Amino acid sequence: MNKVVKDAIEAIVGIEDGMTLMVGGFGLSGIPENSITALVNSGVKDLTCISNNAGVDDFGLGLLLQKRQIKKMISSYVGENAEFERQLLAGELEVDLIPQGTLAERCRAGGAGIPAFYVPAGYGTEVAEGKEIRIFDGKPHLLEHALIADFAIVKAWKGDTHGNLIYRNTANNFNQSMATAGKITIAEVEELVPAGTLDPNQIHTPGIYIQRIFQGTDYEKRIERITER
């Protein structure tokens, strides 16, 4: 059950032009830095990226935007990136904005074989346009559909050779639900340990969801907004 690959270059084999990727992280926290770098270097293009944010100009998914490798972003908030804005205004980039909780649940649903579900978020707003509206318990809800991706790429704190993952603090964010929703899911970890090392009660993502795992290197873990007392 060994799912270990050598590095990010080996991990992203098979990611082709035009594919849909889920990329974990919230802001710059918990993003798969090594895999993003490998994608930039691979030159793969016309990607649809499902990711809560789009990075900043020179980090995270911003690196893929710089190289014009992304055709479409499916996100909840994308405001931290001037190149993003330029491409969007120039019509070079499509954006599908989704309420954050709906986005997270659509990923979870994709992994859990639930093709669609109802949520109240977005009722009465432009998010509701074209969607089925249904009243439950007197309250209107929208029908939302599951998301899956050709590849999901997640970042964890610790992982084992079976692909079991443990996230750290708020770096969990979208990684856990996205890990379940990739046809192939790649995990990069700060610390890769042998199977049997991690406490089986404390696994956030069971290895069944992970097809490839590797020990990442040189994590920058950039902080978007340092705030201190």
Next chain:
Amino acid sequence: MNKVVKDAIEAIVGIEDGMTLMVGGFGLSGIPENSITALVNSGVKDLTCISNNAGVDDFGLGLLLQKRQIKKMISSYVGENAEFERQLLAGELEVDLIPQGTLAERCRAGGAGIPAFYVPAGYGTEVAEGKEIRIFDGKPHLLEHALIADFAIVKAWKGDTHGNLIYRNTANNFNQSMATAGKITIAEVEELVPAGTLDPNQIHTPGIYIQRIFQGTDYEKRIERITER
């Protein structure tokens, strides 16, 4: 944020005749033994119990059945209990049988504010009777609705004074999803510790879901089928 109550007797205050309870556990594993005993002694009746199983004759929910305190069971499998069978055949007990995964997801949905969702389980069977059927990606699915309960009663391994819970091994089972779906949720734990003791990355049920918590006593933790090498 201290949610500690003295014992099971104090924890079940407010549970009244005719209420709907969720009761965690799978078989006899991870069942809230102390709370069940307190319910038996309270004499509360006409309960609707949402629980994957119905215990055995002299343990678990079987104790409430013995005293005829349960009007209706909502379960996936109830085959371990002669008194249950007697009451069912005598028409003294209603039973609503639900596929196990659908039951778990309906509890999770109740806690997560998702009023309804689609699943394939039960299509073409008697479970589908009266339910909306809808095709997604060529495959028929049933519309299933969220479950909530007046009280959810769960059992954890460790808990803290804020109500954060950690389950042990397969004693997690239905406890985690049911904990989210009670208007009031009671947790009994084998070990109650001060807030700040448990690793915040390893909480299975965050304290926000728990209204009352107590240190249980005298756990029997009966094994239904001891199998050894």
Next chain:
Amino acid sequence: MALTKEQIAQRIARELKNGYYVNLGIGIPTLVANYIPEGVEVVLQSENGMLGIGPFPLKGEADPDLINAGKQTVTVLPGGSFFDSSASFGMIRGGHVDLTVLGAFEVTDKGDIASWKIPGKMVKGMGGAMDLVASAKNIIVAMQHTSKDGQSKLLKECTLPLTGVARVKKIVSDLAVIEVTDDGFRLLERAPGVTVEDIQEATEGRLLIEGDIPEMQF
């Protein structure tokens, strides 16, 4: 005198009750954490996946794996917990958060809110605002009563794209505390030195003024 942002936060903090789980939005709502009254214990939720937000870290102790929904570095208090985004919004959508405080561009006398998009300006996205607005048990909006050029932001109908419909319960602006009722805005309190007439003039939506309107004390 209109309230400062700090005073708006301070006034909102008085709405907190012991035992509340609270989600504080970005901007003025974040400041509410600085004014939690003595003897009131609340737990702050951050929708990116934590309960128990503590103060900003000490100098040099910022942790890239520990941020709030505004992407600021924070700390975690004893009894806190971390969880994934779908669990976090399950908490929000399921009504387990007692109070949500957020900012707005416009609010109507029916409780509609516009807070995420200004046509012609760069679209940044709604983030978690629509989820919070649609599902919160109780929403207080922290906002300026009027725009810089004096236009009311408490309206009959929003002019900007909506974040949610008929969801806002209370507004604390720089001029007033206002409850959203079935009959429209109900004036509850005035900022110090601000008259009922000032507030009426700054409010386009239907404003109910019943009896004596007390002045806020700071």
Next chain:
Amino acid sequence: MALTKEQIAQRIARELKNGYYVNLGIGIPTLVANYIPEGVEVVLQSENGMLGIGPFPLKGEADPDLINAGKQTVTVLPGGSFFDSSASFGMIRGGHVDLTVLGAFEVTDKGDIASWKIPGKMVKGMGGAMDLVASAKNIIVAMQHTSKDGQSKLLKECTLPLTGVARVKKIVSDLAVIEVTDDGFRLLERAPGVTVEDIQEATEGRLLIEGDIPEMQF
């Protein structure tokens, strides 16, 4: 000679491929774990919430908090994990389990399966069977080919209440290995000493017999 239950399990075990995640149902399917071929590494899932089921515990080491879906005490192997029921069935429903092996009362030549309820007998419930049947990527049924009084259980239409429709892919009975195709049951292998005619006679559903049917080797 018809296969014993142990032999049915042994034959099914040959369907396991390296790297498979497998859910084994109660009864004969559970025995499959005893016959996993050398060099084939699989991870066993139990729908009550674990991956990495190990052998039964040593005497005196049974843990009440560590049971399988059949409520038997088990152990966990290195690399295993525990999770809650909704996560567990998310795994199953989402198609992450490569193979599901379960028992049945009846199966049809269209892949329908009846396995949970016998009218007139005590209703025990479907447990996780409907979820597994509806969602598994690949289902192998372990069953007896005929009832004790010789009635075929491989039918045109089920006589008992269904567990699922058109979901079974393969059957390993005491007499044969059969694939469920668009055109009906396709006979793949015979039990040692069992003739094609024996199997045809024991099969009510449409049976396709193409070419030479090999005999299973044990």
